[in-house]
Amino acid sequence: MNLASNANAALYASMIVYTLAMLAFTWHLAARAPQVADSKFAERAEVREGVLVGAGAPGAPERRSPYAAGPGFEESTQSRQRGNIALMLTYLGTALLVASVVMRGLAVSRPPWGNMFEFATAGAAAVGVAYSLLAKRNHWQWLGVFVVGPILLVLGLALSVLYTEAGELMPALKSYWLAIHVSVAFIAVAFFTIAFAIGIVYLVRLHREEKPPAKPNFVESLPSSAALERTAYSLNMVAFILWTFTLIAGAIWAKQAWGAYWQWDPKEVWTFVIWTVYAAYMHSRATAGVDHRKSMLIALVGFVCVIINFTLVNLVSTFVGMHNYSGVG
């Protein structure tokens, strides 16, 4: 057994643990659904909290769900236990995935993100690490399924479609900028991913706040739509700053490798498109009078561009350019 095959073994192990974590998160969500009978009490608790805390942006009163929400929600012991089991499994899965990435890096003696397979696994690991670090503090057990699900999807695709044997880098990638530019890129993508998941949940939550459903489910136990929106904004903000850095670091590297810092190569174009879309999101969020739902839709479009940038631009020959490092051929 050499390092590279150990790395693959750890990757499979992490996928198994993540699958268990996803099941546990689903199990947890099933226990979260507020009981209709409790909703009256929860509503009172919510209102009391609201007066005490008085949170919310000025001029934009938070919408109140008729069911338990955010701070007023009393989580059952069962739900809490299941959530914690799921979190523990996620920590384990993430540790295995990080170990896999590290072993792959040691096996090839370079940063382990030199082709699409490696970028996908490292990116998935970054999502797992970011979620694991933030989940406990922010009580994000409810988010688990929407984060671990995509991680599993990406890992599955990486193994089945993108898999590349551990090997040497293409000459164009032999630079210390690989460590800087690419790592910041996938950390940014990790934050964009979590923000995207929260953004989707926000839209569902908002819809159900506006048209309260007959029967509450776990959505009614989540933080208020306004709180979800603020969280998504903060994460997108961090990701946007990192993406700006990615763009600039990429330009500096391009100057060194290709002689010009900006040539409108398809990868550059899409990195720029993502940047402008998220810049539009930041602006629309800051503009008085623009609905936060509309802003969020811009951010979701931005994430679709992130996905296009990683999939179509790398794999479809229409987008042929100088960033041809997929390792898939």
Place this chain on the structure above:
Amino acid sequence: MTTETPPRPRKRTQPDPSLPRLSALGWVRWAWRQLTSMRTALFLLLLLSVAAVPGSIFPQRNIDAGRVADYIAQNPTTSPWLDRLGFFDVYSSPWFSAIYLLLFVSLVGCIVPRTRVHLAALRATPPRAPARLSRLDEHAEVVTDLSQDEALAVAREVLGGKRFRLHSHDATSLSGESGYLRETGNLVFHLALTGIIVGMAVGHVFGWRGDIILAEGDKFASSAGTYNTISPGPWVDTESLPPFVLGLDRLDVQFNEAPGRGFGMPKEFTAYTTLQREPGAAATKESVSVNHPITVDGADIFLLGNGYTPVITVRDAKGEILYREATPFLPQDGNYRSVGVIKVPSASPKQLGLTGFFLPTAEPTFVHGPASLFPDAKDPEVALSIWEGNLFPGDAPQSVYTLNTDEMTQVTKADGSPALIRLKPGQTYEIPGGRGTVTFDSVKRFAGLSVRTDPGAPISLVSAVLATAGLILGLTIKRRRVFVRVRAAGPGAAGVDSPSGDDGRPATVVSIGGLSKDSDAGLAAIVAAVHDRLAERNDRS
């Protein structure tokens, strides 16, 4: 990016609202307002992102003119229209330029007034505390037996420690404001974006690039006429290019020979060169590789490509050498199936042209046409067809890599089938009809070198760093106002257990309120900090 005020509710009392007539200046002001509004900026940003996409879908002339030509040839109906609309030069097309120029006008139109406002705000004192602090986003109240002045002093100390700018408009209140760096960061970010554009413009006007294909063993003296292609900016004096002399001693190339997915992938390209900074100067050995350019007089020399130059000799029927050169063949795919042309104008009675392929590791059967199996020169072969006639119809300038066969005919064998030359190194082919011979002597590698200067790059780099710093400040710092009001506690003040009375010291009610423009999780902590410190002092006394 001026913040907009919500539209005023329209009055319905007037039956027919007559709008004021706008003068020409009025219209200009109106248009300016529209252009510099946040909504317009937002729209232009989204438009810019949409407009950038076609440039990644259609081949672009600035990246690969050859692919554009292929695309046009393959799509004869749509491509003339696409071409007319600028889809093959998206980033220099009028519509793309219009969007980003409007965006930058909008940006400047926003930065200038905002800078003025911000400079005034930097000098201003924090505003007077509102009467009822309990109406603010964050609010706390504490009753203390400190005197009013002492209580304000405590609040001053806490807020001062958090770098609030403080001012007391009267004896019973304190106003504090912090986070001026947020707006400073915003302005720096937007200003720096214009700096990036300025850097790009400077690079475009004063920068130049020259490309040269250099075979192993060859030498090249830099001047405007010696580059294969040179594209100088409009204000570049092509007579004053750095006059260095560069010789390519050897080009080391390695490809992955292990079977599997990475088979044939490049592993290493390094050009070993001899460089003289000017003719006659001392020569130094320099190596150029991908990611490691060499710098001469402000120009950087990059290794951007490589390929093969088969050395081919053409002799006439008497054995006289008509042509002997290392001719570069340009690689077409990952296995370096390369195309090239040999033009022999001195051949008689008609000029000769050879066109075809160089295959570094030839697939022997040619079942699917000439193909190469591996990019390294393991089993090199040339496959050429022969043409005769007029090489340069109309004496028009033409590329050295294409053969214009308008006034040429293909040379055939005795049976009428086209003659095809297939040669391994050292082999000679006799052209039918006593037209002479073609010999494939040997093969050398060539390096595709690019020499570039971009005097605007440092401007763009500094601007980009400033933009990032500004962005971080502008997004993470929060603009906050905290107000403190003190009043004497009335006897039996409602809802508070008054600590006064026993020792006869007067009690003070301290009301603390916090206000933030943005969603701000940290504001509550600041209000709480003032509250807690006061409560703590209260316990101690």
